[in-house]
Amino acid sequence: MFALFYSLSILASLLFFTPSEKVKDQKPNIILIFADDMAYGDLGVYGAKGWETPNLDQLAEDGVRFTQFYVPHAVCTASRAALLTGTYANRLELYGAIDHSAKHGLNPEETTIAEMLKATGYQTGMVGKWHLGHHTEFLPTNQGFNSYFGLPYSNDMWPNHPEVKGYYPPLPLIEGEKAIAYLEDQRELTSWYTYKSLEFIEKNQGQPFFLYLAHSMPHVPLYTSDKFQGKSAQGAYGDVMMEIDWSVGEIRSKLKELGLDENTLIIFTSDNGPWLSYGGHAGLQAGLREGKGTSWEGGIRVPAIMTWPGKIPAGQIQDQAAMTIDILPTLAKVTNSQLPTLKIDGSDIWPLTQGQNVPLKPYFAYYNKNELQAVIYGKWKLVFPHTYRTIPAGTEMRNDGIPVKYINVKLENPSLFDLAKDRGETTDVSSHNPEILAKLNGFADQARADLGDALTGNEGANNRKAGRIK
Known part of the structure; x- marks a missing residue:
């Protein structure tokens, strides 16, 4: 159905547009691709085994690949709010992963990347x-996007959820602001997203455009179209990864076909690490500790690639730390756009794409309701006492889409890690580095005064409110 619609819409666009009409020397097109629960080790260039990602590997070879790139919150809603606003989500009163019962969302007074670029x-x-x-007032079309096609929340928030059957209503597929279908089958979802993305590129090829493609997978439940089912050696997760890689390849091919590739900046990253309780239906930690839902490296360190032919030198590996909150101010720099009037937390990291360095700055990792769980400064990471989830040693993992159970454990003492030597966070080096420990504690105190910290009872002086329905 969607493939036919896509073909007809492309034919219509070609009847009314010719390549000679393209605007010369225009601002760069920007495509931001955001995967869901994709782990640090899930791409070939990051060490993936059991499936191939040739298109994403080529994307990395054509630009810069980050090795220490973070999200500030290892969970869906908070991570996406931070990405699109350049701001820690706890500053915006957004936590966790909201569902169909939520009465709130991203406040329309906040400025998204889309609103910044649209201006x-x-x-x-x-x-x-x-x-x-x-709710309608929080949907993309009221947050700076001219068009929207997709799911309002996670693809497991439907009646077939393996642990809470009957809690979620039918899963709506939305176009604009209206549900056009309720999904009972997700096999074509990645293909539909791809076709809609290609349609958007075709339609807007004569002017600068910003496309935000946020894949629903490899978040569970895992589905692929027939063309990728059973294609990987690993199984369902590998099949999904190969289809997402195909999607990236289709987008790059379309850009080249239309002569847009040299004026398009592509950014690819993920919202958090793997959902480990799903066993074979989760991604690869690549030696990092824990996964999604924690502030250990496996939860917040994600793959990140940026490519722009002629502007970002090819074949780079960037080891300096950066975070998704830096994307908005970086795009403001390369497009000469005005930064939001409300305070943001990210900073311009364009020099990192050029093989240069930027001044070191602290990055903070939050989870639950405004818990400051860690601070990162270059190669150093200080983790504060908190309770986190983990899978008990010796648990027999599954490979059928049914999760095993987590247990909660308490980190009793602050722990300092040298990530350059110990990215698995195995050895506390606090006693050997008192000056570093004091420095990172100082950063944390500043963050607590600014943003608050539920672990220490700080309220924070500069937080704002989420939007709420009336």
């Missing part, structure tokens, strides 16, 4: 998982 003449489109509020 300078960009056409903006969003395809995929939103998860920043499903």
